[in-house]
Amino acid sequence: MIYVDNSATTPVSEAALEAMIPCFREQYGNPSAIYGFGQEAKKLLESSRAAVADAIGAKSSEIYFCSGGTESDNWAIYSACERSRGKGRHIVSQAAEHSAVLRALEKMEERGYEVTLLQPDRYGTITPVQLERAMRDDTILVSIMMANNVVGTVLPIESLCETAHSRNALFHTDAVQAAGHIPIDVRELGVDMLSMSAHKFHGPKGAGALFSKIPRIPAPYITGGGQEKGARSGTENIPGIVGMAAALRDAADNMARDSRYVAMLRDALVARVLEIPGAKLTGDPENRLPGHASFVFDTGKDGAHLINMLSEEGICASSGSACSASSTEAPHVLTAMGHGSASRSALRITLSKYNTMDEIHAITQRLPSLVAKLKSRKEASIS
Secondary structure, three states: OOOOOOOOOOOOOOOHHHHHHHHOOOOOOOOOOHHHHHHHHHHHHHHHEEEEEEEOOOOOOHEEEEEHHHHHHHHHHHHHHOOOOOOOEEEEEEOOOOOHHHHHHHHHOOOEEEEEEEEEOOOOOOOHHHHHHHHHOOOOEEOOOEOOOOOOEOOHHHHHHHHHHHHHOEEEEEOOOOOOOOOOHHHHHOEEEEEEHHOOOOOOOOOEEEEEEOOOOOOOOOOOOOOOOOOOOOOOOOOHHHHHHHHHHHHHHHHHHHHHOOOOOHHHHHHHHOOOOOEEEOOOOOOOOOOOOEEEEEOEEEEEHHHHHHHOOOOOEEEOOOHHHHOOOOHHHOOOOOOHHHHHHHHEEEOOOOOOHHHHHHHHHHHHHHHHHHHHHHHHHOO
């Protein structure tokens, strides 16, 4: 099997696995318990919080653990709206956001908030000028992702954040695809809130975090026993949190080396795929995640056909977000970028440090014939 769908999920790293195992066997106490065994788990929780904070230039007090990227995105949006109700009810985002943001914004609209969705350019980016034009005196929140999950484009978050702050709005960024893959310093970026998910950078599923520098704790999204300083109730997932911290620390320590390697694989892949007649690279050709490549083909067929054909060849790829993989609709990101009907034929190949050049050779040897086969079916149906 060749696995090249690392934007969907990643294998757990050895560093994360080794850190987690004791939490299942020896250090399984409840961190809310006041006796010594529970307090040992509390120490693991807080040392993990410090490690996650250090990896993104934050303070430990600004890190809140949760179940993953979707909850973190939802929580950030809900909390910002709750904290800013007295100022206004206008939110700005963009049409190519992950569904975790877009669906959360729909819920806020149901509660009487007004949402403006900016349209990305053909590369999938948003400019500060666009954002400035959309801002209003009653704008309370801007939520724009750091790196696009479908095309891999890295957005100008620092500039966008400055624009939002110039109008006294909070700024949240979904960094689920970016964390662990490109450098992040929340102080330099200036963001108020940032969302992460462990399984996107070789940590376990079911663990995520929200960075929030808002003076008060994020408005509770889940209520109960008052864990996470009263911000997020429920017994903390200590194995997942410990694994997340270990994975993020490992990713940060080796980022320069791993990024060079993965970008080298990606560039070789892109060069060979673009030799296929009708193939087009989507997203920004330069300003993109190191392991991310996304294409459209003029096959006239839904991308699921190509994904299934690749699967039969032992290659695991995707057409877009794993969260909407069962949908046959064109990826909303590519549609927002203006790719029209070509969006239906999308192929996303995302690489990690565990991929090899031999795998790139295998993919690029098999892909041309599969695309040609789909094209022949298109021509036969027309005739």
